Amino acid sequence: GQQVMQIPQYQHVQEGEDFTTYCNSSTTLSNIQWYKQRPGGHPVFLIQLVKSGEVKKQKRLTFQFGEAKKNSSLHITATQTTDVGTYFCAGPYSGGYQKVTFGTGTKLQVIP
Amino acid sequence: DAGITQSPRYKITETGRQVTLMCHQTWSHSYMFWYRQDLGHGLRLIYYSAAADITDKGEVPDGYVVSRSKTENFPLTLESATRSQTSVYFCASTSSSNTEAFFGQGTRLTVV
Numbered sequence: 001g002q003q004v005m006q007i008p009q010y011q012h013v014q015e016g017e018d019f020t021t022y023c024n025s026s027t028t029l030s031n032i033q034w035y036k037q038r039p040g041g042h043p044v045f046l047i048q049l050v051k052s053g054e055v056k057k058q059k060r061l062t063f064q065f066g067e068a069k070k071n072s073s074l075h076i077t078a079t080q081t082t083d084v085g086t087y088f089c090a091g092p093y094s095g096g097y098q099k100v101t102f103g104t105g106t107k108l109q110v111i112p
Numbered sequence: 113d114a115g116i117t118q119s120p121r122y123k124i125t126e127t128g129r130q131v132t133l134m135c136h137q138t139w140s141h142s143y144m145f146w147y148r149q150d151l152g153h154g155l156r157l158i159y160y161s162a163a164a165d166i167t168d169k170g171e172v173p174d175g176y177v178v179s180r181s182k183t184e185n186f187p188l189t190l191e192s193a194t195r196s197q198t199s200v201y202f203c204a205s206t207s208s209s210n211t212e213a214f215f216g217q218g219t220r221l222t223v224v
Binding site: 006031033035041042043044045048088090099100101103104105 | 153157160170213214215217
């Protein structure tokens, strides 16, 4: 079945350092979404990428969708303590546009 | 602006008991989903529904039952709870035109 893997599973960074999480799918994706879950909270939608090679920015966050549409990355520049949480990528199930498979997530801890 | 609400937020039940987790959304979204979140597994899809009276299995449906008699409600029932069903359960919804998922606050279920 379709699998979406993320690396790393955990990341500790010093405040001000950059952070990147990578998402890899076993199949080509029509789109990819990114979510953030704060500790004790629920996942919150951040962004969706649709086009091959697409790059989108949200302030300090940069999202990329690979040329082959099988991988994606989220890069945070100069992390802040407010960036703490788990970041998930999600891709649609094969043949089911509204259903998404979530990646395993990357838990980010920022040390002040 | 209630959005999507889950109840109860916390539940402790005994092995073998039936328990129902409730999910209610006020947006009239067509699609609703149930996920479970366990450490190391990310979010796994249990069941989803494309509309009232239309439901289908996700990745881990065994031991769970769902129904959707009304668009706004999507209850999840554990017919005979087992310890392996101890988890955090999230309900989510999306519109038919957008794959952005909106999540409820989650229900932390402990089966003893």
